[in-house]
Amino acid sequence: xxxxxxxxxxxxxxxxxxxxxxxxxxxxxxxxxxxxxxxxxxxxxxxxxxxxxxxxxxxxxxxxxxxxxxxxxxxxxxxxxxxxxxxxxxxxxxxxxxxxxxxxxxxxxxxxxxxxxxxxxxxxxxxxxxxxxxxxxxxxxxxxxxxxxxxxxxxxxxxxxxxxxxxxxxxxxxxxxxxxxxxxxxxxxxxxxxxxxxxxxxxxxxxxxxxxxxxxxxxxxxxx
Numbered sequence: 001x002x003x004x005x006x007x008x009x010x011x012x013x014x015x016x017x018x019x020x021x022x023x024x025x026x027x028x029x030x031x032x033x034x035x036x037x038x039x040x041x042x043x044x045x046x047x048x049x050x051x052x053x054x055x056x057x058x059x060x061x062x063x064x065x066x067x068x069x070x071x072x073x074x075x076x077x078x079x080x081x082x083x084x085x086x087x088x089x090x091x092x093x094x095x096x097x098x099x100x101x102x103x104x105x106x107x108x109x110x111x112x113x114x115x116x117x118x119x120x121x122x123x124x125x126x127x128x129x130x131x132x133x134x135x136x137x138x139x140x141x142x143x144x145x146x147x148x149x150x151x152x153x154x155x156x157x158x159x160x161x162x163x164x165x166x167x168x169x170x171x172x173x174x175x176x177x178x179x180x181x182x183x184x185x186x187x188x189x190x191x192x193x194x195x196x197x198x199x200x201x202x203x204x205x206x207x208x209x210x211x212x213x214x215x216x217x218x219x220x221x222x223x224x
Contacts, residue, residue: 013039019113021136021163024048026113028165037106040113040165042133049162050096051134052104062100071095091125091143091155093134104132109169116159121193125153130171130190130219136162146198146210152186171219181213190219 013029016038023045031037044050044066051071060066071093096102111132123131125143134157141156171190176182186208194216212218 016111017113019115019163021115021161022048024135024163026133026135026163026165028111028113031106035108037108038111039106040104040111040132042102042104042135042165044096044099044102044135046099048136049134049138050102051093052096052102053129053132054092054094056104056132057094057096057102058105059103060100061102062098066096066098066100066102068094068096091123091140093131107132107167109167111165112168113163113165115163116193117161119159119193120195121157121159121164121191122154122196123157123191124189125155130167130221131164132167133165134162135165136160138162146186146200152189152210170222172222174218174220176212176214176216176218178213178215181211182218183209183211184218184220186210188220190221192216192218 013031016028016030018025018027023043025043026040028038028040031039042050052068054070057068060068071091137160139158139160141158143153143155146152146154174182174184176194176196189210192212194214196212196214196216196218199211199213
């Protein structure tokens with residue numbers, strides 16, 4: 001257990017924040033000084049949905065049969081699972097069923113957990129690593145595609161009442177206003193949210209651009 005090992009070495013956690021939603025909770029602590037590691041813990045009740053980034057769970061503790069299942073892929077086994085992650089043909093995460101406590105693996109980047117109600121969240125299927133956990137009440141649409149020489153496959157998530165745990169240190173925010181549409185390089189897009197429309201990607205000297213219009217927030221990756 002990662003947290004127990006750190007505690008046994010005399011490295012004490014410092015609580016960064018907690019976010020609660022009914023009986024559910026996400027808490028994030030940090031360890032260390034020079035090399036800081038952020039570790040999240042999630043308490044999930046029986047009735048709430050929980051999706052996790054694939055491979056993010058480190059420890060599961062439950063008296064009610066808490067288990068993880070691949071979400072977004074129902075056939076073709078391991079080969080299909082790997083292909084769907086690479087090509088973006090499916091939105092693939094791990095779904096937690098049951099109730100209990102889940103400790104996630106350490107992250108070097110800063111984590112943030114926000115509460116959203118009646119909000120639309122959009123995520124490229126090949127770039128889902130920024131979304132670490134999604135907890136609460138939400139609906140997920142099928143994969144959608146913007147035509148391009150490099151297709152942009154993305155998933156729409158309707159956040160009815162949910163907490164999102166995100167990596168935030170390597171993204172920056174652009175606020176989109178209805179009177180000022182913008183064009184963005186497709187490979188730079190981390191995620192976006194709000195009432196936003198997309199037009200087809202067009203090739204130009206600047207790359208493969210997506211035109212966003214409407215109102216909301218667009219988050220671009222600093223790591224590309």
